Amino acid sequence: MGSQFAVSTALAGRDFATFPDYPAEIRAPAGTTFGVSAYQINLGGEPITTAGDAPNVLVAFNPAALKVSLPMLQPGALIILNNDSFTPRSLTKAGYDQDPRNGNALDQFQVVTADIGHLNLEAVKAFGLSKSEGGRCKNFWALGLLLWMFDRSLEPVETWIRRRLAGTPTLCDANVAALHAGHAFGETAELSAALPQIKTDAASLAPGEYRSVTGAEALALGIAAAGELADRPVLFCSYPITPSSPLLHRLTRLQELGVGTFQAEDEIAAICAAIGAAYGGMIGVTSSSGPGIALKTEAMGLAVSAELPLLIVNWQRGGPSTGLPTKTEQSDLYQAVYGRNADTPLPVLAASSSGECFDMAVEGVRIALRHMTPVILLVDGYLSNASEPWLLPSVDSLAPIDSHAAPDAASGPGAQMLASQRDPASLGRPWITPGMPGLVHRTGGLEKDYATGHISYDPDNHQRMTEFRQAKVDAAASFIPDQALELGAGKGDIVVVGWGSTYGPIYQAARRTGASFVHLRHINPLPPNLGDLLSHFDKVLVPEMNNGQLATLLRDKLCIKPVSFCKVSGQPFRISELVDRIEAERRGDAA
């Protein structure tokens, strides 16, 4: 009904359409109410006068429509702008002194711009319509784009157009062509839907100051905060890839926090430049998505071997290969934990929400510097652009990050050995960087003698170094907090174990069913008490957006037999399907 209403509104060339039935349970942030939340799409060609509830998506065909509708939007709302209507004349007409696309008026929104008018006319040119008839097709062009972004089928709309305009075949074909052209534009530009914000119940939020934040924004701020806490500059090196690029864009705006960005020629160069920066004493960070992470793998091994700190962010998307660039998945867990040549362990973390990207960036850099190791931070891809209300953290309240100051050159047994003198608890070596007098030494990817750091092919030494590299990652476990229960009793018939962005739906499903809920942020090493925590339940259910990767890890590390609930449709879990599964597991009749 909703889509047909929207279709009929658009077709009639009216300025305003309500589109009330997008599902509410998608990607719900923690601590929010669910259920009846409705999304609206305002298609405005003329100033919109009918106010609805705060809309999540605005398609503004001209500056006036933008101006009138902007105050109604929720922070984080998606705005699609028709670029070619932003002429000086129409800006003046709308009362804009300056182009709103250039200032910061739209900072709190997610803006997608396209030359909709022009692109639409191109798409319908072949049908020989009048200018006004052709121009009106742009409503369907925009709808096609939205249907792509929200992953809706074109078919019902197309069927509806064909039925409705059966009497005017040319007009009918032109509108269908416009619909497809808008859809194709979204696909070609790899535009993925920013998550429409769920209305939040203020009463359910803890007191404090909040803002709306996307994962990319929170992660950028977290990286900068880590630099502040470690008192080191940050060099972020990356190569553009969907959906990782927003982090690069965000960081370019945080330069005064001692953050530099370097757009490298490829994924390998990106991680290598970050390693070079770390070798030079800066906090090196790189970011990508699964295919790019695969290319960076060899360099991760170098950072492990040379004992250099590094943060590697993976915005996970559907695969294999190019896969589903705009769809979310959690299928790079094996890659992160197991996916390198040789015995090359490194710590792996995962963020549960957009806001938590901040905390996990700080935690990632903290671990990297403490243990002098690369760290992988896994983030479910859609969190990059997904907004949620975020309780502003206080950086001052966070512990400073210790960065292994280099030893006094005069105190030690020679520079080459000093470079290998490791802290007994963290097993992190001193962060000696070129430019430091008296500490000149050589390092690299060849196996090194445990004590002297010189190249060594000695069999016993390689055994020792292999064990040392594992011990270092294991040592990280003694610094991380004990795993806590998110919900439920400490023992019972079933515990649901999740990781990443499934937090929201699992939380709600566990709450509704009374199941206990454990959510992991530390994937490797696992929190040391996890095995004990899970041992008090008859069944461990692991829902994840992959083919059972965390379940494998739990089997491997804890010798338990979890039950997998896998969903790899590119769509997040719905609360109802989780509730059904938990109940079926309890009854013992799960399919």
Add this chain to the structure above:
Amino acid sequence: MSERLTAKDFASAQEVRWCPGCGDYAILKAVTTALADVGAKPESTVFVSGIGCASRFPYYLETYGFHTIHGRAPAIATGLKLANPDLDVWVVTGDGDGLSIGGNHLVHTLRRNVGLKILLFNNEIYGLTKGQYSPTSRIGTVSPSSPAGSLDAPLSPGQLALGAGAKFFARAIDTDKAGLGHVLRQAHAFDGTSFTEIFQNCIVYNEDVFADFTDRKDAADTQLHLQHGEPMLFGEDKSKGIQFNPQTFALEVVDASESPGDILVHDEGNGLLARLLIDLELPVALGVIYRQPAEPYERTFYAHHPSGMKRTKRVADFIKGPNSWKVT
């Protein structure tokens, strides 16, 4: 001022493990000598290398050294130079490491003009992997992976570099102490990416591949040592010269005494001339072929950074964003 360091002070205590007779020994000696000559400081000098015989270089120098992964040294060195632009960063690579697996990084480093001193040891063969043909091997090179002769056309390091926007390109022969020493000092002094091709003799897998111009007894007739502002003369008694033929648009060898006025004078800043010189077959052009000073990338990077990579604000200044609200 501390005592001036000698070449010996730049040699590490590590046992050098190249094949006996390898051209790398001469290059190592020339580099330590050049480091002493230019007054380099061990603590602010870094050698970054990739993989291959040439890439063992850092272990043998008493400077900071990072032996990295195949082909990626320019990318790692770029990150290092951005982290600390005060360092003297050298990259040691070979024809396989730099032009094959690492070709992409080399091209982009050159176009950015990062302040790195890149030494490409070109021996037209893969040495460390036991003698396969490389991207600079001539067509027909017989090797374990091309028993009937290689099919691929070789690429020209100099043409590649200039095409990528290199601002400094020089050439030298491994055993030519004076010529190599001169080029290394010039490469060191260049502010930006200096790219130096060193003809290196692989005694095991490709011996004498450059003998047609490196043989000392014919050197006067086969080598053209370029000096900026000097006429291009070579041969015994400088009797031969290089002239530009506008009909063929090519350089040609002429008798210097016949029309001394037409002998080309070397101009390092002339890119067109540099391209012609790179392709000159005999004599082979050596020395600084092209030098066109330009702002190095790291300086532009810091100049364009609003706070020069310093922390002048706090996260607290940014964390609120434009639109926060309070929940009580």
